[in-house]
Amino acid sequence: MYAATPVRRWTVRLAAPAVAAVVGLIALFLSPWAQSASAHGSIVEPAGRAYGCWDRWGDDHMNPAMEQEDPMCYQAFQANPNTMWNWMSLFQENLAGNWQSKISNGNLCSAGDAQGGLASSLDNVGPWTTTDVGSNFNVHLYDTASHGADFFEVYVTKQGFNPETDALGWDDLELVETTGSYPPASDIEFSVSAPGRSGHHIVYTIWQASHLDQTYFICSDVNFT
Known part of the structure; x- marks a missing residue:
């Protein structure tokens, strides 16, 4: 299901008339598919922040309605569109498992400014x-x-944490799942359980890729119903 989604969205962007030439060039040259060496991955369900903004607005990022309908994506696009074009690039290398010493409180959703400061808007509450x-x-x-x-x-995040007012820190998180290894695949799915929660929470996924010491950190906003 999701393996086709990013490809389809990119095809639409190439076929659609350019709304703004400069933004179009940025999308062309900085997109993960334009630079195969930067092709990686991310959590698409529940949607990571960068992926969700790109999925909802990548083909329509000049729409002024975004400011009211999706204000956090709006501020992220305004800060730097590359955060969304490169939604697969929230990783750090050679951390040797030392997540908390390398990524400080308040910078978890940008993976410690993994894109050289471009993705810091993802940390905004x-x-x-x-x-x-x-x-x-x-x-x-x-x-x-x-x-x-x-x-x-x-x-x-623990019950009582409010993503709309509180910056995310390590002490706000509860580990709910540690998986085993997975062989190379374009799609990997697994189930988790996080009982006793309601309302807006952050799911924080750490993916340790197998090809080298490359670790991805993704914030997904969820509403427990």
């Missing part, structure tokens, strides 16, 4: 668009490079 989930839900990785995984760690 506010009404990020959420995906409805129950206590048990699936996590879906889409990976164009089929890196595989040594493991995934999935954390969920």
Whole structure:
């Protein structure tokens, strides 16, 4: 299902008339598909912040309605569109498992400014668009490079944390799932359980890719129903 989604959206962007020439060039030359060496992956269900903004607005990012309908994506696009074009690039290398010493509180959703400061807008607090989930839900990785995984760690914010007013720190998270390894594949899915929560929360997924010491950090906003 999701393996086709990014390709289809990119095809539409190429075929559509350019709304703004400069933005079109940025999309062309900085897109993950324009630079195969930068092709990686991210969590598409529940949608990571950068992927969700690109999926909803990538073909319509000049629409002024975004400011009211999706204000957190609007501020991210205004800060730097490359954050969305390169939604697969929220990774750090050679951390040797030392997540908390390398990524400081308040910088978790940008993976410690993984794109050289371009993705810091992903750390901003506010009404990020959420995906409805129950206590048990699936996590879906889409990976164009089929890196595989040594493991995934999935954390969920504790009840009482408010993503609309509070910056995310390590102490706000509860580990709810640690997986085993997965062979190379473009799509990897697994289920997690996070009972006792309601309302807006952040699902924080750490994906340790198998091809080298490359670790991805993705914030997904969810609404526990």
